[in-house]
Amino acid sequence: MEESESKDGYRALGPHLGGAFVTKRVYGGQIIGQAWKTVQLHLKSQRKDAKLGALYHTFIGPGKIDDPIDYKIVESLGNVFVVSAHQNNQLIGLTRLRTEENLHEGDRLDLNYVKDEADYLTLDELAPLIPQEQLFQRKAAELMIKLFAFQVKFVEFHTRIEKKKRNLLYVRYRPELREFVTHNDAIQILLTVSDFFIFEVVSQLLTEHDLVMKTGASLNHHVTIHAVPDDPFDWFLFRTEVAHVGNSRCVIKGMVYDRQYKRLLTITQEGFCPFELKPARESKL
CATH class of the missing domain: 3.10.129.10 (Hotdog Thioesterase)
Structure with a gap:
């Protein structure tokens, strides 16, 4: 860049x-x-x-x-x-x-079961462990590794909580990309993380109701900054939740925490997400 x-x-x-x-x-x-x-x-x-x-x-x-x-x-x-x-x-x-x-200081994450990032595998490490018979999942993981500018560790994925959908991920810039980042401002880097993988939580909620999201496009993105991270290239804990889906619109709530679980960012994103009924599979009989 x-x-x-x-x-x-x-x-x-x-x-x-x-x-x-x-x-x-x-x-x-x-x-x-x-x-x-x-x-x-x-x-x-x-x-x-x-x-x-x-x-x-x-x-x-x-x-x-x-x-x-x-x-x-x-x-x-x-x-x-x-x-x-x-x-x-x-x-x-x-x-x-x-x-x-x-800055307006944020809270600390109170999910006491969340472990240190070292206790979770990266997607790069996880993909080869997916059984060959789960070919679709394996190919999807390999595609994400190829396209993402960030490394990912899944803490919670597609989790139901209080009738809402939630994802909880550890995220950081890929180490091999650091030499291409010409800035070292912590907030600028953190803001780049704030829009990452944010529609996935909506897509999975729709899938549960036999719907499929045809496309996803951000409309607006609101961020409040609570603190500046010490190391902008460290792992961040990124939590996203579905606040609303309907009429081809969605609202997603997000929080970014540092490794000590102190909140750094609060995010609200409105998106365009038209969806339709999932196509029925043809019978092989």
């Missing part, structure tokens, strides 16, 4: 991170993180320093992974900034960011 700075804004030259399954579409988490960098550069030019308290991002159009993305502050009032993301002269995203002098 090569980058270029100027007095007028910030340009990400690419190639950019792709989406988990729509691989030629820019991954939304990258746009969110780079919008914050745009504000950081502005504050630095003004010899000011502030912490990101919250942001609200609107996904306007799908970006391409190979073309440059131009970021620019289009409006500011006090500690609130609006950053546009353009690609090929088309607006693809708009982010409203609020800086704070002090």
